[in-house]
Amino acid sequence: MAQRLDDADVRRIAALAHLELSADEVELFSKQLTDILAYVAELQSVDTSGIPPTSHPQAAEPAWRDDAPRPSIDRDAVLAGAPDASPRAGLFKVPKVL
């Protein structure tokens, strides 16, 4: 079931992924992603009926930790890494939303 991705498909995926692609990138990715999807289509030849999926490589043992308060990362240090923030108010700043 090899899928061919056209420019509109690539633009739709880019919008979902929050990427503002250039026209050149749209063209390049529609070709490359089509090639990659054709390649991964070989998985369709594997019979997986009744096979459970593996989402985690090791049978997860419950990992518990004490329910005890402990210090978090310093707020000012975190805000200092933001492109725009108000350390006094303790907030990240973004363009107007409303």
Added chain:
Amino acid sequence: MIDPFVTARALRDAIASRAISAEAACRAALDRIAATDNRLHAFHEVHAEKALSRARALDRLPGPAGPLHGVPVALKDNIAAAGAVTTAGSRILERYVSPFDATVVQRLDAAGAVIVGNTICDEFAMGSSTENCAFGPARNPWDASRAPGGSSGGSAVAVAAGMTPIALGSDTGGSIRQPAAFCGIVGLKPTYGRVSRFGLLAYASSLDQIGPFARTVDDAALCLEAIAGADPLDATAASRPVPAFTSALTGTVEGSTIGVPWTLLDMGVDRDVRQAFDESIRTLERMGAAIADVELPHARFAIPTYYLVATAEASSNLARYDGVRFGLRAADAATVDQMYDRTREAGFGPEVKRRIMLGTYVLSAGYYDAYYLKAQQVRTLIRRDYDRAFERVDAVALPTTPTAAFGLGERTGDPLQMYLADVFTVSAPLAGLPAISVPCGYAESGLPIGLQLTGRAWDEATILRMAAAYEQAMPWKDRHPPL
């Protein structure tokens, strides 16, 4: 004069016995970096002053701080160290300074290691050559026109070129073992869950695992002992006891069975690599190991499976780079959506965008079952193949890579071609298994070749023991790149 190719163990012993100071060892590493890194570009940043002051502090202690006392260590640039720039090779984090230490960094500190800097890697660990690094590729010390492998290429170069005895990398599809093979050193991917991922900038969370590069298997075991174990900050770090890996290195392979999936070697392996591999298997047999044929019928589907699982997880993990909390923000955005879209467009390189796009697509409505779910089912089959093999054998041997180091620029135009560099390494992380690459010879071109041994889950001790015995029997560890 300290030998740049001294082992971590010998260096630690010399510092602990005060034959040399930690400061002298640190200066030697910094001098070596200064003398060679302009040609090799292993490091993104070197923290000379910080490292020297740490080394001096170690020298003032009444006794050794731990098993890596005074040993200079390099960190892949996707492992967070407080106060240091941590970019993951990406423009989007170009000026990001981590406010905290990764758990492995805390453990290296506790073990007495001296972190000298962070190393070049493919952007967000996506790549097999370091050519996807936004700050330029590292170069193979055996031939500077060749790729060092990736994504942890800079860390491999640092160790291979005699800059630091040990470096940490991260392995998602082969990113420790493949560059170790290309650079002629030892690289170990531990069992998933053996080492905490807290502070590792996530690429594909169900596959990523931090591990050591070293020039000897013993040094790799020494480093693994220091960094492994449960961590309250990472629920996937298993609460299992950490064996004394270095005491498992008995120097013998007698009584062990090594399985070889011969049919997989028909997938296209260079003649030099094949010869070195066949010879290494004969050597292990002469040394007393039993060699058995094993079948891993689904391993040939490992690359497509890996790219679907890894890109799906990457598309989710990399959603956090949105210009709000850290890193880059596009300057000209009028709305929040524009800020997200333009920041990510400006900050990510082509391979990262390609993988985010693929991951977004395979997780989207209508395609989830056909691609992502299918890949997870094939992942189960790949795991079961190994389970069946490990009923009869103690390790599975393969060449680490199908070719020796390829040229820089040779594969950048064709992403699929680049992905094939990982053909023998991707199965182990899909199954969560430990695997090691150890040098097993040289191609006619003089480039190193690696032997890969994959072991049972939690049984790093067995593959370390086999690799160490083989290493001791062969002359490869004494060969160093001509620099």
